[in-house]
Amino acid sequence: MNTTFTIPHVTSNVIAMFCAAILLIGCDAILPSAPNDADVLDGPVDALSSAQHAQFLRGDVAFNDDVFTAATGLGPIFVATSCGSCHAGDGKGHPFTTLTRFGQGDENGNAYLDRGGPQLQNRALPGYTPEQIPGGAPFTKLTPPANTGLGFMELVSDADIIAMSDENDADGDGVSGVPNWRPLVSYLSAHQNSIPTNEQYIHRFGKKAAAYNLLHQTVNAYNQDIGITSIFEPKDVYSGVNIEPEVSASVIHDVVFYLQTLKVPVERNPNDEAVKNGKRLFIQIGCDNCHKQTLKTAYSPVAALRNKEFHPYTDLLLHDMGKGLDDGYTEGSAKTYEWRTPALWGLGLSQNSQGGEYFLLHDGRAKSITSAIVMHGGEAAMSTQKFQALTEAEKRDILKFLEQL
């Protein structure tokens, strides 16, 4: 075979340069690398077993990739088409996915359950009409929270939560804090360490702490957000009658496991002097009376979660946040002006899941961390006043501390 290969010198140089460029491109330096682990909220906790990793991945797929359609049970009235729609990158939600709940104006229960309560399904399949809030019904808007570290918060013992509560402000610091006591829904079993009172159990998840655990939260979300029934909650949100499960129990358990084993956010710049000062000021002005830095988990069959200290900056209790944040709607035993202390970990990464902006507080009304701080009232009013009395440099240090959480 004649292997003549007569490419002009200049041309061969061009080709060689191009191939070299392609080869360079093929190396790790050019292929997009993973972001710093501390800069993202998704990913599993360390030290899961292979079987646990497999379940985590199944849950990850179900949570982030499974999109429901009319053929697979979506709606017919709904808020979102998938779990991941509301929690991009497992972070906080956006006003687009903010949901509305209505019908309960006091601790005595929801008076609008027969008229679509407690959640407004504001979207509908073609040919169907979305729900409307009945005239006169109290309501509130709730921005989806971040999922990160939920498994750790689920494992805080009732005893620890009760120890942080101070219903009558016995210590005189102006901060009380109470759990949301509710009866268990039928499909839930009480945790081993539960401390019930009059058959009421401490609930801890959600803006009003109305969900007992992550199974409760997940089943509710499938049903009320996506319109998907399960063996746990067979009632169709549109017809109000029980129908066949549209998601299997095993998928729900996988999603729950996924949520339980999502990693915790880590502080990204804790040794910075301004951050250290900001943390000191945060404690000094009393923010940590509610935003407790450190909690610990109790027993878990998952070794990676068992008996761990973690730093969520929450006490999982309800607090009076004042008239400014009182929407007139509530859940469980919470008052309309009470909100569960949100965890602050991951706060600085909120913009990465909220489209580049901040939408903070329960309904996303605060467009900055500063704005969220000054909107605090009620039990937090004193801390807010102290914050506003700080110098601009001190305020900046507090913000630097919060932004690196």
Added chain:
Amino acid sequence: MSKCKILTIVCLCNAIVFMQWPNATAAGAADFTQANSTRSDSTRSDSTQANSMQTDSAQIFKRIPVDTAPDKLNMDAVYNRPFLTAGVLPVAIGGYVEANTNYRQTNGISEGTSFQARRFTLFVSSTIASRIKLLTELEFEDGTREINLEFAAVDFEFHPLLNLRGGILMNPIGAFNQNHDGPKWDFIDRPLSATTLLPATLSNVGFGLHGKHYQHNWVLGYEAYLTNGFDDKIISNTLNRTSLPEGKMNPARFEENASGLPMYTAKFAVRHRQIGELGLSVMSGVYNKWKSDGIVLDKKRSVTALALDFNTTMLSGDLYITGEVAKIFIDVPDTYSQTFGSEQLGGFVDIIGTVFKGSIFDWENARLNLGVRLEYVDYNQGTFNETNGNIADDLWSIMPTFAFRPTATTVLRLNYRYQHQRDLLGNPPAKTGAIQFGISTYF
């Protein structure tokens, strides 16, 4: 194994292929160049050479080369392919195959290297009688995961300006849908705007007219068809976005029109022999099941796609530019989720330059091409009702290519893709890099 090592192995394999390629296999070369062979008349000699180098099996078949006259339009692509015919039989066969390696990494995560058998396609054409002809295109994608009859239509020529086409035909929306054969392109991946926005390859059952008119240096062409259309999956799918490709997944569309109303597709194209081709096309129809058993279930909801395509050749055929842009309008219920957008926009431009043409390993008319593809797709144009902020769900991509064409109908391609894709909310993009090496050839 590091990605550099993998790539080195791929390149070594590539080199071995170059060294061991049997001379006789070059016989497969019929004259052909990208996008309707309008690049250069100089490649016409390929077919002559190829025909003089037939293998034993080729003694049975006669190769029918592609017509490279610079008056072909994209609409001619379906018939303007290399075929093999035996004796005086009025039937010709052809086809192409393509395969590639695929390494893809998004934000540092990769599923590793895969080898992909993208397509094996068979053409059969037949001259039934004078001015009555038939062509079929049967495609096997990803092995046998998808088997599609992409074209099976009969053409009746009453006059060059008046041809009747009926059967399974490719809707003439944009240029790529009708001109999609792998060996024509110097890129392994098909354009995103042509496959994830416009749903190439889109075939439907229907009837219509087409024709061409020649005037000095100008060629004018038109196509107008009525076909079955899409279905509700356009806005009810697991992609969680408006998707015409999802709306064509219903295999029953070849026997029942989901909406019961014909979809129309029309295209007008003009080519100047020295300048290039410009095409303007529209496709519109009702996509939803608005009535069943005589009961009206919903209003009629339409989907309309507009596309502009162009291609031109410069520097005596050594520089080729082609592209298309598409805009899609979909009637999405106001009460449905804004996840499913009512407007989409996207397009691509390919720029291919020949840096060497001549003899390489005895392939007398080989070419080495360098090129780049620029792509942009916005799957959801609009603003959120809640914030009036922009809905993102978009991507852009840049893809350089190095292609070796031992003959005009065969190509070895080395591609790299760099892509940014944002979610609905416009959060930090998923960054993807992909490296591919592949082959594609007519036979």
